[in-house]
Amino acid sequence: MLFLQMYLAEYFESLAFADDFGEGVYMGQVIEVEMDKRGFMKLLFNRPEKRNAVNYQLMDELESILSEAASDDEVKLLVLTGAGSEAFCSGGDLREFQDLHTEEEAFFMLSKMGEILYKLAVFPKPTIALINGSAFGGGCEIATACDFRLAKREARLGFVQGTLGITTGWGGASLLLEKIPEQKALKLLLDAKIHKAEEAKELGFVDEVVGEGTDGWEWFAEDFLRHETGVLMAYKRLLVHKWQDSGLKGRMDAEIRECSKLWASDEHHAAVERFLNKKK
Ligand SMILES: CC[C@H](C(=O)O)C(=O)SCCNC(=O)CCNC(=O)[C@H](O)C(C)(C)COP(=O)(O)OP(=O)(O)OC[C@H]1O[C@@H](n2cnc3c(N)ncnc32)[C@H](O)[C@@H]1OP(=O)(O)O
Helix, strand or coil: CHHHHHHHHHHHCCCCECHHHCCCEEECCCEEEEECCCCEEEEEECCHHHCCCECHHHHHHHHHHHHHHHCCCCCCEEEEEECCCCEEECCECCCCCCCCCCHHHHHHHHHHHHHHHHHHHCCCCCEEEEECCEEECHHHHHHHHCCEEEEECCCEEECHHHHHCCCCCCCHHHHHHHHCCHHHHHHHHHHCCCEEHHHHHHCCCCCEEECCCCCCCHHHHCCHHHCCHHHHHHHHHHHHHHHHHCCHHHHHHHHHHHHHHHHCCHHHHHHHHHHHCCCC
């Protein structure tokens, strides 16, 4: 734990150990990290004013935290969630990425986050996406990369990339095809519709619809947390080895290349323009 504290302090530079949050809370620029004494680390995407959209800063912080948490024995479980009550994560930051025009420019950003999404998927301990609000586009891809998805009743979820003239750009479709029945996965991707939490549970994408409050989910993981970290890691290794044997990473890379091609289309750029210029 001390090493993690020292690392985060060094990495985030202006890290402030926030007393009013109590022991074990660290403020990054766009991700707040809370270490709970029961053994779970909560990562809070902290851009509520942009519905917790993923920008380059969030990518870099997420990658660093995953690296540190993987080797910290006190971390038994990761929980990813969003700041505020509106959104879990609204996907890639359309404003930050609007200047990516060509296939290669898009591929740089998409493959950067694709590597991080794979790192999250194969994280050596159990991971939970606590979907506290809208999970759209890449937000659904991040949730898919987690082992379990718990959604608040009012959450809305949608692989909406198709409405922007692109496909999933970070490898989330390849992961989805691993996690729920192929027919259900294909329907979620092709119709690009927005689903209520209960509908997403019926489709098998959400494991549980959970109650209000920060502890509305902890019952789901309390039995995991009773076991030694080594036990949790051993079971997760079985899943990761299955993916390694089946070439999951290669399929994610191919998916990212597909999206990069579509990203360069006029349809995509027009769709982004419409979103960014929509009247309030
Ligand atoms: C990069 C590719 C990636 C991938 O799949 O690989 C993707 O994720 S593509 C992006 C897919 N995501 C979307 O299309 C979602 C876009 N956002 C929305 O549909 C809505 O914002 C929603 C439903 C998430 C929330 O709606 P709500 O009415 O609650 O809020 P506003 O729309 O008024 O937004 C508030 C504020 O946040 C900004 N915002 C929201 N989402 C994004 C985003 N993805 N990128 C950048 N900015 C976003 C929005 O522009 C507003 O900002 P303001 O400055 O106040 O106008």
